[in-house]
Amino acid sequence: MNRTTTALLAALEALIVVAIGVGIALVPLTVLWATHFELAVDWSVFWDAAASVWLLGNGVDLTVQLPAAMVGALALPGAEVPFVLSIALLGFAVLAVALGVRTGIRASETPHPIIGVLAAIASYGVFTTLIAVSSGNGAVTASLPQAIVFPTLIYAAGVVVGVLGVFGRGVHTTDATSRSAKEAATPPRLGRLTGLARAIRERFLDLPGTARLAIAESLRGGAAAFVAVVGVAALAVAVLILANFATIIGLYETVQAGVVGGITLTVAQLAMLPNLVIWAAAWLIGPGFAVGVGTGVSPVGTSLGAVPGLPIFGALPQSAPAGGFLWLLVPVLIGFFTALLIRRRSDKAGRPVPTLTGQLSSGGGIGVVAGVLFGLASWAAAGAMGPGRLVEVGPNPLLVGVVAAVEIGIAACLGMLAGSRGAASVSSAASVSSGASTSSVSANPK
Structure with a gap:
């Protein structure tokens, strides 16, 4: 060729x-x-x-x-x-x-x-x-x-x-x-x-081993935490659509677009599903999103006015769920277990256990990478949807990125420390067991 x-x-x-x-x-x-x-x-x-x-x-x-x-x-x-x-x-x-x-x-x-x-x-x-x-x-x-x-x-x-x-x-x-x-x-x-x-x-x-390890763990952990939170958000969007299916169908009937018009409207809403998933991720992180100036949808409170006439918006929660603040634990737990798994994977690979500073650097780096990814995704999923109050729709990129970095970063630091302690305990137990076996053999020669 x-x-x-x-x-x-x-x-x-x-x-x-x-x-x-x-x-x-x-x-x-x-x-x-x-x-x-x-x-x-x-x-x-x-x-x-x-x-x-x-x-x-x-x-x-x-x-x-x-x-x-x-x-x-x-x-x-x-x-x-x-x-x-x-x-x-x-x-x-x-x-x-x-x-x-x-x-x-x-x-x-x-x-x-x-x-x-x-x-x-x-x-x-x-x-x-x-x-x-x-x-x-x-x-x-x-x-x-x-x-x-x-x-x-x-x-x-x-x-x-x-x-x-x-x-x-x-x-x-x-x-x-x-x-x-x-x-x-x-x-x-x-x-x-x-x-x-x-x-x-x-x-x-060629970089020092501790710096190289911290960078690798930060990139891997931050990307994994981002994907995990977005996966939970996608599942939440699917559940909301199924739970509010009757409302969505009612809005379709109100629009009266006909068969072909309904297909066209559905295609447009399918194209908007990634936006809704990012909005749900911002909701899980805490800041939530807006559907117009002066509105807000978050785990701690919901304030909605008139929303655009897309049937898919029938799935939007009309009020904050009971114990909505508990949903904030989702990114925290994801950050913790992501760091824990990465730390234990490094231990199994035979890499030396980093110092306390190295562990905190990796945990903080995971938070920073995740925060940057969430900020970029929120920026891409937000914008103006119409005139007047609809000039502000979607999450606040800076706020979502900063909050995600703090939540996931702190949880990742704790996960790094817990993973290292677990590995140290296993190593100590193995050493004690090995020493006891050696002593027993020495005391009972054959």
Whole structure:
């Protein structure tokens, strides 16, 4: 496969990824255009709507100017002036990252991986620009600079993760014979990048043992704690949807969108599920989230006004649950047991028991990493959902990140200390048992 073929195939894959993302919104809207409107309306209206939804899902801000008739019908304060929609429907971004990982893996398996990666990312940027330029009308306008940069960066992040995953398998090969065989079979450009990754890893190994251990445990533990809390949050969202299913169906009936309109609305809400999961994680951590200025949903109290008319919002708790503050123990327990398991895993691997300072550094590092991840996730899941009071929807990224860092960090420090004490007790017991056996043998020679 030559360079031209590699670049063309990478561009084709980028086109397919864009088509899948836009098609998720465009297909039901096109069916709605054909069935409900009987082709009487200009199809470009539905293209504009699908492109706008896709761009919004990739973090692009939309400026909306509603017609006067719609402003009067909605009766929303502030709707008469242009307002910004900035809350990303993260399902589209998650899909782009997942497909980008696949692109990165496929590009790494070609004889010209760098050309494949660059061609895929550049083509994706071109297609995104074409979508942004060809869509938009007087009512909805996307930010062109953001439309060019943000979707491309999201896809590029997935491509890079896929490439690094392939590189990592070569970097962590410890057997010299198998490593030499892999290097011989690796394309030259890929081999140079693998060598660069190995050089970075070796530079990391040159750090003092305590610093290297603290960094590794912090990254591993912080990421594990983040994933665990988000997993509990996802389970909580699923339970809330099932428990409030009748309310959600009632809101669907109130909207009266019809079959195709209901499918379109459902697709939009599915794209928003990752946002709801992050909101639930912020709720578990403590600060909770807002659904408008002056509102708040948290374990210690709930204050909701009129919420946007999405049926999925029927699952929002209308009041704080009994003993809601007990839910704050979830991230604390996760932080504690994550650190405990990491500490005991290090002991089983034969690593020396770190000093008290080293243990506290690892525990604090776990909290910092988890706090950064929660802050970034909250930032991505928050934004403006409409005019007036709806300019503030979602969790406060800074507050969620700081509280998560404190809660998980303190719990992780305790987990590190408990894990080390457990390992020390086992080691002491083993030494005593060994000494007793030796004494018994000495006292009873045969």
